[in-house]
Amino acid sequence: MDHFTLQILFLSLLLFLTIICFIFYRRKWQSQPVTPPSPPRLPIIGHLHLLTDMPHHTFSELSQKLGPIIYLRLGQVPTVVVSSAQLARLILKTHDHVFSTRPQLISAQYLSFNCSDVTFSPYGPYWRQARKICVTELLSSKRVSSFQLIRNEEVNRLLTALSTRSGSEVNVSELFFSLANDILCRVAFGRRFTEGREGAAEGQKRHLARVLTETQDLFAGFCVGDFYPEWKWVHSVSGYKKRLMKNLEELRKVCEEIIEEHSHPRDENKEDFVDVLLRVQKRDDLEVPITDDNLKALVLVSY
Incomplete structure (x- = not known):
């Protein structure tokens, strides 16, 4: 087998591996949900440290930095915070049946x-x-x-x-x-x-x-x-x-x-x-x- 043939085989193998990797990562990206902007979070507690005595003040400050819709991770619970009248109308009126179920709190x-x-x-x-x-x-x-x-x-x-x-x-x-x-x-x-x-x-x-x-x-x-x-x-x-x-x-x-x-x-x-x-x-x-x-x-x- 001459040198040219080895180059062809090597390039073919490289192309094949590239295609496989592309397909794998594309599926991985598609399977991951797209979340709104989120501030840095801590291990285990996530964003729980942001829940001060006045959490709405914290959310207001975050909305000014990240926009009207924010994704938080409160412990293990994914949470979305909205801070605009338009989004609130969509959640509470237009699509209220989707958001109407309350969390199953232990109490x-x-x-x-x-x-x-x-x-x-x-x-x-x-x-x-x-x-x-x-x-x-x-x-x-x-x-x-x-x-x-x-x-x-x-x-x-x-x-x-x-x-x-x-x-x-x-x-x-x-x-x-x-x-x-x-x-x-x-x-x-x-x-x-x-x-x-x-x-x-x-x-x-x-x-x-x-x-x-x-x-x-x-x-x-x-x-x-x-x-x-x-x-x-x-x-x-x-x-x-x-x-x-x-x-x-x-x-x-x-x-x-x-x-x-x-x-x-x-x-x-x-x-x-x-x-x-x-x-x-x-x-x-x-x-x-x-x-x-x-x-x-x-x-x-x-x-």
């Missing part, structure tokens, strides 16, 4: 009875039905107007409490917190935030307030495990799962007690949201049946 899996409330249930027939019930039966102008008496009574109660404390220091934030919770609980459950069954001991009367306050804290609190869904052990090590399970047990008992109270005939003029849900649950035209756990989750939505 929601427990405290909304396996994500069966309106906030965390996946988009589909059940979510549409639950949303319709809440909009028509809880948020309609007629229903909101029907609770005017409750709002007036609770505001008058607040004013009376303030008048008795004339000349002394008053924690206004605490009073307004109690006012909002009393109104919400009366609308939803037919009782005040710190009120229990008639004849119950004072400790039992405050049980509802304690349980719901813990529920609020668990929903609003920062949970590291939500950013590392593949690391199931984080919830157990942090003690967060134990708190959730305890609160779920107490929450279930409270809801069952409230539902039991409403299972007896009541004055239609004093109908609250639990009464409405119990009535709706018995209908034959529901697209998706409402289970007892669904009922408990929807009861808590009104709160």
